[in-house]
Amino acid sequence: MRMEKILKLIYGYVVMMVGGEQLERFLNLCRNRNIYMEKIHYLDTDRFTAQIQAKDFLRLRPVRSKTGVHIQIMQKRGLPFFFFRNKKRKAFFAGMLLGCVLIFFMTGRIWNIHIEGNVRNSTGEILDFLEEQGVVHGMAKKKVNCSEIAASVRRKYNEITWVSARIEGTRLLLEIQEGISQKETVSETTPCDLTADKDGVITEMIVRAGIPVKKIGDICKKGEILVSGELHIMNDSQEIVRNEYVHADADIFISRQISYYQEFPLKHQVEETSGKVKKGIYFQLGSWYLGLYRNAKQNQKCISEEYPIRITENFVLPVWIGKIKIMDYKTEEQIYTQEEAKQEAVQRLQIYEKKMLQNGVKIKENHVTTKINGQLCVTRGTIQIIEKTGKESRIRESTSETASK
Structure with a gap:
């Protein structure tokens, strides 16, 4: 149904009112000549309204002459009539043509480089390396060699064991898997x-x-x-x-034990927001930036959210709309209570353990205690971990020759 409506708008259609004494004969002749009408609605015994395609409307003249009916056009809808009404607006059509050319140009370029699976190497670091290799936002898709990009990333970073690069729409997607780096690589056939x-x-x-x-x-x-x-x-x-x-x-x-030590002062700085929150928006097109808000002053904090504009899921335009919040804040010095200090120590320990888990290390148990030592909160102890081991060590030829003798 949706496709039919789109086709009607492309080819154009006419909403008309037909009046006269021979309406039944008019409809029968239209059927015999394969002239189709839809949405026929009788206003009274000698009038009805209907929709008809623009190309079929031009074929009604001999039928109208035979039946003597009167046809009145009520509405003209669709692209052909739209273009006819605006044929003198040259700037409008030039703008439409320029827009089509611009969209065609933009679909042939990479506007978003998405990297996923990286933990040890930051996204910014990998993007900087790709920029050194000539892979940047806005480059032509025909210049992108996915296999060469994947190979260069593997050569640069020893921790990365597998890279997949592919293009989807205007996006370059890099999927990365990281493993344990080894200084000496040994082929699978080397003893x-x-x-x-x-x-x-x-x-x-x-x-x-x-x-x-x-x-x-x-x-x-x-x-x-x-x-x-x-x-x-x-x-x-x-x-x-x-x-x-x-x-x-x-x-x-x-399984092995590692030592854990963490300390932080009880005195700490806390930022508290005060006053009203001011909101604004900004637009970014490539490196061009337009902010519709007042710049933040001293003792003011800015929080921004940025949204890229998409035509489709994978057609990402190099245009961003951002929302920004500016709020006043003041810094106060506070002192952790014993309970708050212990909670902060637990959170820091959890962050440390989370990093180990991301590197493939399992945590079996921990023997960590937290104590308040003067103006410091000290956490120390041991953590029992389980991790993979087994470094490949080449068997030298001299060793094998001596053994064979």
Whole structure:
């Protein structure tokens, strides 16, 4: 139904009133000539109104002559009539043409670079790197090489293990996965051992390739071999015939303790808002900025919210509308009570633990205490964590040659 209405507006239609004594004959002749009308409404016995397409209206002349009816045009609707009425407005049509050209130009460019999945590397840092590579907002889509962008990001940041770059509408989307960075990269076919990079107790071990040297519950020291890539080939007498070397592969998790220390003064600055809140708006087009508000003075705080203008979900224009709130505030010095200080210490500990969880570290338990020491609130103790270990250590050729001899 919606599409039919759009087509009617594109081709144009006429709302007309037909009057006369031979209305039935008029309708029958229209049907025989495939002239279609809709929304027929009888005003009385010898008059009715109807809608008809503009191209069919021009075919009514011979039917009207035969039946002697009178046809009165009540309304003309649609683009053909709109253009005809405004044919002398050259500036209007020039503006429409310019708008179409502008939209066509803008759809061929990247107006939004969206990055998701990054934790260790900030979005601003990655955008600055992309700008150095020539990937900026407003660049032509035909100049964007997604595979080259993904490869350059992986080369720049060792923590990033996987990057996907694709274009949707006027947006460049980068999906990132971060892993544990390693100084020495070893190919999957190179013989290597897995060694411990930290001291701890092994809690879980799943070996896919290689010979486990340690088992669950064993204590491991930094640098010790956990899974060996050296395989001993035995004969029937259980004597070593030869050695073979593989790329050790395993998921190993260890439990270890880390120290935690945090302190902050009981005296702290608190900002309190006062007076009325003044509101304003601003517009931003690329680097051009127009603010419809008074600038904030000293002891005033600004809070802004920015909304990009979209034509479709993925067609984001380089135009933003922002709302801003300006409010007065004053700074007061306050002192935490013991209860407030402990709550603040707990919140800081939770933020610290959240960062560890984001880096793939599990928290088993914590033994942390908070005490008030003069004008300081001190939190100290240990946290029991579980994290992945297993650093790939290449088996050198000299070692393998000595073993084979």
